[in-house]
Amino acid sequence: MSYKLKDLVFAALLLVPAPLLQAASAPSPVPTYHFTRPRGNTSQPFDPNGAIFFKGRYHLGYIDDEGGKPIWDHISSTDLIHWQKHPAMLRPGPEKGIFSGNAFFDKQGRVALSYHGLGLGGNCIAIAQDDDLNVFKKLDANPVMKNPGWDPHTWLEGDTYYSISGGNPGSGRVASLYTATDDTLAKWTLLGPLMPNDLPGVFPNEDISCPDLFKLGDKHILLCISHIRGARYYVGRFENKQFHPEAHFRMNWPGGTCFAPETMLDGKGRRLMWAWVLGKPFTLSLPRVLSMGVDGMMQIEPVEELNALRANPQAVKDVVVPADTVVVAEGIQGDCKELQVTLDPQQSTACGVRVRCSPGGKEETVIAYDPARKVLRIELDKSSLNPLAAPRTYAMTFMLPKGSENPVVSAQEAPFELKPGELLNLRIYLDHSIMEVFANGRQCITQRLLPTRADSVGIAFFARGGKAQVKSMEAWDMSAISLRPLNP
Numbered sequence: 001m002s003y004k005l006k007d008l009v010f011a012a013l014l015l016v017p018a019p020l021l022q023a024a025s026a027p028s029p030v031p032t033y034h035f036t037r038p039r040g041n042t043s044q045p046f047d048p049n050g051a052i053f054f055k056g057r058y059h060l061g062y063i064d065d066e067g068g069k070p071i072w073d074h075i076s077s078t079d080l081i082h083w084q085k086h087p088a089m090l091r092p093g094p095e096k097g098i099f100s101g102n103a104f105f106d107k108q109g110r111v112a113l114s115y116h117g118l119g120l121g122g123n124c125i126a127i128a129q130d131d132d133l134n135v136f137k138k139l140d141a142n143p144v145m146k147n148p149g150w151d152p153h154t155w156l157e158g159d160t161y162y163s164i165s166g167g168n169p170g171s172g173r174v175a176s177l178y179t180a181t182d183d184t185l186a187k188w189t190l191l192g193p194l195m196p197n198d199l200p201g202v203f204p205n206e207d208i209s210c211p212d213l214f215k216l217g218d219k220h221i222l223l224c225i226s227h228i229r230g231a232r233y234y235v236g237r238f239e240n241k242q243f244h245p246e247a248h249f250r251m252n253w254p255g256g257t258c259f260a261p262e263t264m265l266d267g268k269g270r271r272l273m274w275a276w277v278l279g280k281p282f283t284l285s286l287p288r289v290l291s292m293g294v295d296g297m298m299q300i301e302p303v304e305e306l307n308a309l310r311a312n313p314q315a316v317k318d319v320v321v322p323a324d325t326v327v328v329a330e331g332i333q334g335d336c337k338e339l340q341v342t343l344d345p346q347q348s349t350a351c352g353v354r355v356r357c358s359p360g361g362k363e364e365t366v367i368a369y370d371p372a373r374k375v376l377r378i379e380l381d382k383s384s385l386n387p388l389a390a391p392r393t394y395a396m397t398f399m400l401p402k403g404s405e406n407p408v409v410s411a412q413e414a415p416f417e418l419k420p421g422e423l424l425n426l427r428i429y430l431d432h433s434i435m436e437v438f439a440n441g442r443q444c445i446t447q448r449l450l451p452t453r454a455d456s457v458g459i460a461f462f463a464r465g466g467k468a469q470v471k472s473m474e475a476w477d478m479s480a481i482s483l484r485p486l487n488p
Helices: 003-015 304-309
Strands: 048-054 057-066 069-077 082-085 097-105 111-118 122-128 136-138 153-157 160-165 176-180 189-193 209-216 219-226 230-239 242-250 258-265 271-277 288-292 298-302 310-321 325-333 336-344 350-357 365-370 375-379 411-415 424-431 434-439 443-448 458-464 468-478 482-484
Touching: 048 069, 048 111, 048 258, 048 271, 057 097, 069 111, 097 209, 097 258, 111 153, 153 209, 209 258, 209 288, 219 242, 219 258, 230 258, 271 443, 298 424, 298 434, 304 310, 310 325, 310 458, 325 468, 336 350, 350 424, 365 424, 365 434, 375 434, 375 443, 411 443, 458 468
Parallel strands: 048 097, 069 097, 082 482, 097 153
Antiparallel strands: 048 057, 057 069, 069 082, 097 111, 111 122, 122 136, 153 160, 160 176, 176 189, 209 219, 219 230, 230 242, 258 271, 271 288, 288 298, 310 468, 325 458, 336 424, 336 468, 350 365, 350 458, 365 375, 375 411, 424 434, 434 443
8 A cells, every 4th residue: 555545544544433432422511621622523533733832822722623624723821721712723725634743943933833734645834924823824845744654743953853753563654753954844854763663562553643752851751642542651762863762651541531642841841731531522631740750750740720720628637448438528529629639548458539429329430549459540330320431442443453352441540559658649630521630740540431410429438458548638619711712
């Protein structure tokens, strides 16, 4: 199959209205403080793209649908809470659609966009024409990086531009690296494979798509996805015009919904990340701060700006949870909340928090820490009475190799271990159909929740095999973020 034909097949697959994690008939309450596609759910994907901090504003693009064709729509904010709608960053023409890429600064300090031009057989660039980033001019030379590849990530380092182009070793098209020194950004040279080797634990059919390469501490991070397994990242070194991976970590596990990550460096020196939370309604994750931990893994925490959304504080302290019991957090309930919970596992074999609980426990989602297995687990077997809402092993069913199975899973599990004497600190964000759980700043799980009952709003603590203690829990109702329409 020719590169051009492969490119068209890949693009067509991304437009198929295939099931994500829930059937379309499952209930899907609209989140309040997560950004949700304003146009509705007419097609997929919903990748965040073009994130950049420019002249005091956070600019964020995202793939939307307009007349059946993918575009990059555009919002901006000064505080990550109050958002302003802009004209679309990019619309198709001559491309058939605009697919994933990123924003970067050129040598003149202008904002530039690199993107995949559907139907053109390669990757393209457009340059901002104004400080509000309302108008971008596409290069006449597009596509400036022809096949192989898709999902470009471009940056300037010294006097040289680099651009990663996505690939899939299973199809014979590995992720590649281009370079350019020409100020017009029109002349690029294909250097070869981005990585000289892959790592154990990465499967042969895992593509590198939605790539994002940046420095964190004294290491480089290659953040990306594989379409059938979701968000992941490599830690390594970018040197001698290649990325040399040293470790590989997941940000999504069977049953999970974290996809298509995008980052920016803001004016405070923070590396911020958004991801597409698969499922409906089409929604982005909360903005997260990434930093490098002493253990060689990224630390992941919610941005402090979210604290401005808190209202109606409540708290409990020093709750003993006997072995094999459930203790209800009396007077604290809801499905649009932030919870900060500090637990001492003590003698328990598993302990944690139950959320979205109905009276009698017919519906509930369990957030459990298992010290023996060293995992943080979201137990999903009772999350919804609707069997069509059950999460499955693979996020992107239609990208599976022919003949692969995609079974229902009962839990999403992420590796996580407390240090000796360390307490379990959970930050739990409930926003109707979405839950994000941050653990000790070292792990984060993203999950869709689709309870069927209106009274599935209870919160409780539990311990198994031995007692545990809730040192404290603070809870807040969460207000909505805002989105102002285009100026008249």
